[in-house]
Amino acid sequence: MAVTAHTKKAALTGNTAVAIAMKQINPDVYPAYPITPSTGIVEDFSGFVADGSVDTELITVESEHSAMSACIGASAAGARVMTATSSQGLALMWEMLYIASGMRLPIVIADVNRALSAPINIHCDHSDSMGARDAGWLQLYAETVQEAYDNVFMAMRIAENAKVMLPAMVCMDGFITSHAIENLDLLSDEEVRGFVGEYKGRNSLLDTDNPVTWGAMVLQDHYITFKHQQSEAMTRAKGVAAGVMKEFGEKFGRPYGLIDAYRLEDAEAAIVIMNSAAGTTKVVVDDLRKQGKKVGVLRLRLFRPFPFKEIADALRGVKVVAVLDRADSMNSFGGPLFNELRSALYDLDNRPKVMSRIYGLGGRDYKVKDAVEVFEELLNISKTGKIDTMTKYITL
């Protein structure tokens, strides 16, 4: 890893940057079961444990199901808990994801986005975290290595906020971000401690003077009440997230919001997209703008809770929108982001026309020409007023 002695500038992979963020947070417990492409995070972090640069208890477990189970147990005991996974690993955590959120445990995990088998594939798409979108976890997404690093701190703060108390998933693109070295600025350990603060778990299992029961059976009498409270917490999380991101920007000079609206003010056509492909799309927007074409990009940084109002405000006035999903719901009606975003626009007086494009599954490259083609199609629709194909795979 390269951190120059002259500046706080570093050139690190996404995995190493996230592992360093976790080191700076110094969690109490870290259950570990590595899987490509998130292996680098666990590898680096276990190095920090071996070197004694963290106080963390690293628990090597025999599967991701056990990793998440150990996260839940440790978090219920009052510990600050983190881990990392990808793809099949997240899939194997499935039933435990719902238990973590239902028990309101602010566990923070890094999900390095990777396709799901079959066919077996190690490369990037968002099928893993999109599949977990109803599991009651907060989800943050990152365009760059810098943002993946920064999001770890923000996720921790949002998750542990007393008004929220929900687990959080910090997502970045497998290989494209996890294995790419990019420039970033690191925070000092003091800055991290100041921002993240100490965590004091409530109703700890280890507080034997005040014994409590976790995960008791709750039937028709109260189950829906629990879920209602969980839902309310997710609703509150949006405001908390906005506040935490604002504070991060003010403290460290890197401003973030729930969404990243790029050149949308007077845009006629827009692409909505998440993670690393947004950068490539922004390059194309700048090129097309030079040719006088009014185009822009909307990138979601927060997918859970879904910032529906902010999205509608950002796309108000845009005539045509393509939502590019790096995952398919296999519902024959477009990807997950498309469905939710289109619904978010329903109440606008002059809502844009919206189409769904599925791209980049299993690591298929999303190139400049792909974004150009989508914008050309959008600008054409803007003239004719007619969408020929609502849902389509691109980058085939």
Place this chain on the structure above:
Amino acid sequence: METYLEVRWHGRAQQGMVTAAKVLGEACLIAGKYVQAFPEFGPERMGAPVRAYNRISDAPIRLHSQVTNPRYVLIADPTLIGVAGVTDGAPDDAVFIVNSPKSAKEMRQELGLGGKSPKVYTLDASKISLETIGRLMPNTPLLGALAKTTGIVTLDALIGNFKENYSKKFPPKVIEGNVAAMRRAYEEVKGE
């Protein structure tokens, strides 16, 4: 389009292509540049063809697609020529640096570049690495050759970065060997 210097590294798994791209990126970082260094992994097995890439720029790099039109192509294993698409997408002003005892003229023929304008350089990086590092590590000499034949990075920046970032990881003998490999490659690379 935004302007970047784009580099593609060709080798086989275990020949250090990913590390070469990483070391180049780090050296450029020290020189105040914005960098990307990323691998393209296929099936993970020894000897499989591996590509790695760099983008280097004076401004932040937002592009996150593969490098398809590299200005600089470095080939660590000449047995990949003709089988791994080493000339794919290379523009008319491309620069090829190949690990081979052959002359640049012969290499131009072998690459099938004919009379086209790309510059071709060769050096016996395998031999240099065996004699300096004591192991077959063609990646380090290729970095030295890159410093000599292009303006991407200086030899001083490469050596400075290596000493600064790897002295904790490797014993002094390994550091010295790698530095010697870069210096020798810098002297020995020849081209047309």
